[in-house]
Amino acid sequence: MNPLHAYRHRELPLVELVLAAVQLGAGIPSAGDERVRAEVDERTVRYYQSTGLVDRPGRYEGRTAIYGYRHLLQVLATKALQGAGFSLAQVQSSLAGVGTPDLEAAVVRALGEVVVPVVPPAPAPRALVQFEVAPGLWLTVDPAIHPDPIALVAALSPHLKRSIP
């Protein structure tokens, strides 16, 4: 089974969307610049969103945007095409409104049948998530070890704030 299909009905907060894109993206062959392709982070996704390369979030849970399968496909397709030498502007003007089935078929073909390990052997530093828990105090979490970093930080930050001298 293609690893992509596991995400068909998944709902992904931004952190998980990035994580999925990093893991799956590693399975897409690169036609050009390896460095460009590897870079997916939350800033990237937000930028894609502001240009319409990624649709607006499907829904919100409180203040957290929840993304889905189509968003994941859009991130993967954009990254792969960028790695193949297309400019973001070209990708933007051609991918606008392309239906999910077409997008899925193309991304599935790009992924092939390569099985991607669910946990990357060496987590890329990009996948780390940083939170500013108090002014000037940053906490870095590895989501591969703590699958729900937001909940973790929410639980920790009152204690940390209290401990600030």
Add this chain to the structure above:
Amino acid sequence: MTTLPATATLDTGTRGDLGGLIALVAGRETAFPLQRVSVRAQIAGAVARTEIEMVFRNALTAPMEAVHIFPLPPGAVVTEVQLWCGELVVQAECREREEAERTFAEARNRGHRAALLTAERADVHTLRVTLLPPGEAVRVRIVLMEVLKAEDGCFQWRFPTVVAPRFMPGRATGRSGPGVADDTDRVPDASRISPPLRLQDGTPLDLEVAFLGAPARLSSSLHALRLELEGGVRVAPNGTQTCDRDFVLAFCWAGAEGGHRAWTDGETTLMLVDPPAAATGAMPRDAVFLIDISGSMQGQKLQAAKRALRTALRGLVPGDRMRLIAFDDHVVPHTDTFTPFDDATLLAAEAFVDRLRTRGGTEMLAPIRDALAGERPDGRLRTVLLITDGEAGNENELAAAVAHRREGARFFTLGIDTAVNAALLEQLARVGGGACTLCTPADDIEAVVAGIEARFGSPVADDVRVEGECAHPEGRTLFAGQPLALLLRGAPAEVVATGRTAQGPARWAAAPQRTSFSLGAPWAKERIQWLEDRLTLRPFEEEAIVPEIRRIALAAGVASRFTAFVAVERTRQIDGTVQEVVQPVELPVMWVAEQAPSEMACSATSTAGAASPSGAGMCSGIDWDADSIWERASMREQSAAPAPARPAPQRVRAPMSWAAPSFSGPEHAEAGVARASLATLVQRQEANGSWGNDPLRTAAALLVLLRAGHTRLAGLRKRAVQKAAAWLAQHLAIVEVAGALRQLAAVEAGGDYEHLPSALLRAAGAEGAMLTS
């Protein structure tokens, strides 16, 4: 530790390939629905009727719903919408907004093509066209009516073509609209006013203005103009244009030299009250200057803003006090209290202005509150001048803050941008008892500030109203150089406006001419605008005001925040799942774009938007994040590739032979070279109005200015002349000084300049030397 399956590490599965993805991109035409925008405006008297045609095409394989978020002039009102499917025309109906949205959704469910036009703000509108069949196109035609702004003897028609990215303060709450910004607690409709950013190319714009009459002194600060004189005067931007900046057309009517004027369509009458030339009150001022240094002001816009601020500072006189406040997402005050205006404080203020750099978001609420707060001594007038592009989404919050100012403060705005948020800046001035001036970074900033200085301070007349059912039921304020448009029901043979001036009650009359344009919609727009301003000031009266707006808008058949246009084409049924595409729009010209994260050597780890306070405030196009601005600034210095050059804005004027008899002041007559030396001359003027505290040098400088056509009453540099003359009045015992002041009075009384400088004056420093040359 578990062992990973062999396939994972050995990579022996079927290798994927990019063929499928590349096929989606390579050689494909653009999938953006908006093909082109055509604008045809007709201008007669003080009214413009504009027809906009937008062509939407579906390049996808499934039916499309195209969404376009676009601006209209904030003073304009939509009176008609048509949906053209081939030769089939469907006239849209004006309904209550909720009902129109329901009708539209039903049409989509039934497979019918439909169009929906809604107004989000006075300027920002949304057009939805649904069930566009694959490979087909539809046209949407929108008709607007608008009363033009008049300023300093000219009319200005400003047509915006793009909604610029606005800073959305507050915490994200969700997404109710089609845009790319999250709604926040402070901008609950952010997602309705934030179109996606287009990365390359733009939507072709085909714009033409036809004059019903003979215009003169045409100019456009952001476009080069092309003129057609066959069959009436028509003006268009020269060359191919896209929707990336406002079209700003200034003109006046040949032979119409000011004065009060009126037009009527038989049911509604428009009167233009021309401000009489009157000396404004000499009350000492407490002047606050607010300057926007947020990321969106980067580049030429900040340069223009600094220039405006420096010029405005020099317009103060001894006895005034000043305060400078710069702001981005922090308030950066120059001083915490007012300082008296003198040489030392002027120098310090200028040094502060020089040091300003752009960074961060546009958080205007705190500095506006700061500017209006504090003690207000009797006998002093508090004036606030806000210099900004106005690109913030929390307009309502800002207008409320200004509207709740205490008596005795006046709020002025100077908008500098290629795609300025005119709706906000006009509203702030309206509710703040001040005046709004809009310009572009390509304008002559000194001339713009000279115009503001005439208005800065006390108005020419207060409580201006017209007998009859006026669209604006309260008295209005009349400022120097900005004629006031008053709309009233009925068609009297003579319209009479009254007002209160410093000299006592005044009465102005005009006999209306017939106009072929209907004035009913502009009347409704004016009344709705008044009600909207009232709603800002008194949100608790919502239950009375909103139904009133709805009633007026429905009766006049115009779009408002509570009414919308909907058209449904029922003859054909279209099958398939509809795919929504939101039209991305260009970044306005002269804006500095955010780079794509992957296009910069990003070294930082990612930050989580949900937890970071800066995450919610992000907006497309411009990175408002302070830290990354610095990061990028250093990046850009290293990068060898220069930013793509944009065509430089040009300014053209109508051929001389065709222009009206010149009634322009020295502003326009002054030659460029002489003007530059005058600029340096004025920069040497001390805060007290003298040159080096020397009566002879000051008299010489006054005569240099006078020779170039500047007096206390006219010319770009009247402020400098006023200050010099006031200072010289203490030194009347010196013969040269008395002579210079006599000469000034003679020129002001209509005489010619005919001064022969004495040897003593000719020797009076650099100013004396200028007088000799």
